[in-house]
Amino acid sequence: MLKRTVLLCALALALALPALGQETAAAAPGPSGGVKWGVIGAAFLLGLAAAGGAAAQGRATAAAADGMSRNPGAAKDIRGMTLLGLVLIESLVLYALLICFLIYTR
Amino acid sequence: MPEHHSFLYGPVNRLLIHLLGAPPVEKMSPGAAAFFFPDGKEAWIPDAALMTLLLLLIFAIFFPWLARRYSREKPGGLQTFFEMLVSGLRSLVDDVIGHGGQKYLPIIGTFAIFIGVANLFGLFFFLQPPTGSLSTTVALAVISFLYFNYQGIREHGLLRYLKHFTGPLLLIAPLFFVIEMIGTFARMLSLSLRLFMNIFGEHTTTNVFAQLVPVVVPWPMMALGIFTAALQAYVFALLSAVYVAGAIAQDEH
Numbered sequence: 001m002l003k004r005t006v007l008l009c010a011l012a013l014a015l016a017l018p019a020l021g022q023e024t025a026a027a028a029p030g031p032s033g034g035v036k037w038g039v040i041g042a043a044f045l046l047g048l049a050a051a052g053g054a055a056a057q058g059r060a061t062a063a064a065a066d067g068m069s070r071n072p073g074a075a076k077d078i079r080g081m082t083l084l085g086l087v088l089i090e091s092l093v094l095y096a097l098l099i100c101f102l103i104y105t106r
Numbered sequence: 107m108p109e110h111h112s113f114l115y116g117p118v119n120r121l122l123i124h125l126l127g128a129p130p131v132e133k134m135s136p137g138a139a140a141f142f143f144p145d146g147k148e149a150w151i152p153d154a155a156l157m158t159l160l161l162l163l164i165f166a167i168f169f170p171w172l173a174r175r176y177s178r179e180k181p182g183g184l185q186t187f188f189e190m191l192v193s194g195l196r197s198l199v200d201d202v203i204g205h206g207g208q209k210y211l212p213i214i215g216t217f218a219i220f221i222g223v224a225n226l227f228g229l230f231f232f233l234q235p236p237t238g239s240l241s242t243t244v245a246l247a248v249i250s251f252l253y254f255n256y257q258g259i260r261e262h263g264l265l266r267y268l269k270h271f272t273g274p275l276l277l278i279a280p281l282f283f284v285i286e287m288i289g290t291f292a293r294m295l296s297l298s299l300r301l302f303m304n305i306f307g308e309h310t311t312t313n314v315f316a317q318l319v320p321v322v323v324p325w326p327m328m329a330l331g332i333f334t335a336a337l338q339a340y341v342f343a344l345l346s347a348v349y350v351a352g353a354i355a356q357d358e359h
Contacts, residue, residue, distance in 0.1 A: 080201075083337065083340075083341070084341065084344060084345075087300070087337065087338075087341045090300075090304075091296060091299070091300035091303075094299065094300060094303035094304065094307065095299060095303075097303055097307060098299060098303055
């Protein structure tokens, strides 16, 4: 399992090697005439926010499924609380999306 | 990305410009002009407000008609659907607020139904969702904020209500007060932003997909849009009910 993961990561990195070939793209003038730090920042922000949000929502859904399977009588209450929790986590990801929109349109 | 307006935007604004002339943007300060006429000289009423008025018209025609044909012996499908909706909202309010709950059913139910139908406007190509504009969502969040604070003040009186913000210990009361105040104002921010970003993001993504591949690819996004529309309406109503319950909570005795 570990060997497969390592092989997959090595393959992904190898496939990303052509990125070294494009020197001119990163030097496209940003607002200060240099690298577009804003866009890079926005991309990283959104990726990080989506990753964190997905991890949290996965844990929430797993815990909800676990709870519902242990106690089917409480399924309705658990479902309500789960939906509320998922939406609150999602709203945090959406705040990051809002910042990205603001960066993009500026 | 190109602006995409509803089918009412052009005709209504042309009619208003014909009747009243162009919006008097030059006579106001730039801030006031941007507030009252966000589209500048070409529109008296922006899309979001126009769609909200359309929604109001639809509700004002549909619900009295529906109430007129209420029949206890032979409820049709439509009446049963709305009875299920109302009983769902009743149970929501009862679960969250407890025994004083039915007093708050009208406003919580209005939030749920208004936001639900407003979000669903986004699925039609000739309409724009009013909640896809920050104006509408902030307005709804401000109404919710004012409402639960008003209920809390009405229940407890202003000073006792403010005392709830000071926390358990007298020592850290100033710090706690500031934190609680920020948290309470942040509720307004989070309600509006959550609704706006969900619907605006959904709408924009569906538009982008539809521009790329017009026929089959937008459909999963639109299905997600239906789900998100109902879910966001439910969550807005639920959170409003939770805030009202928190504001009127009697925990002294």
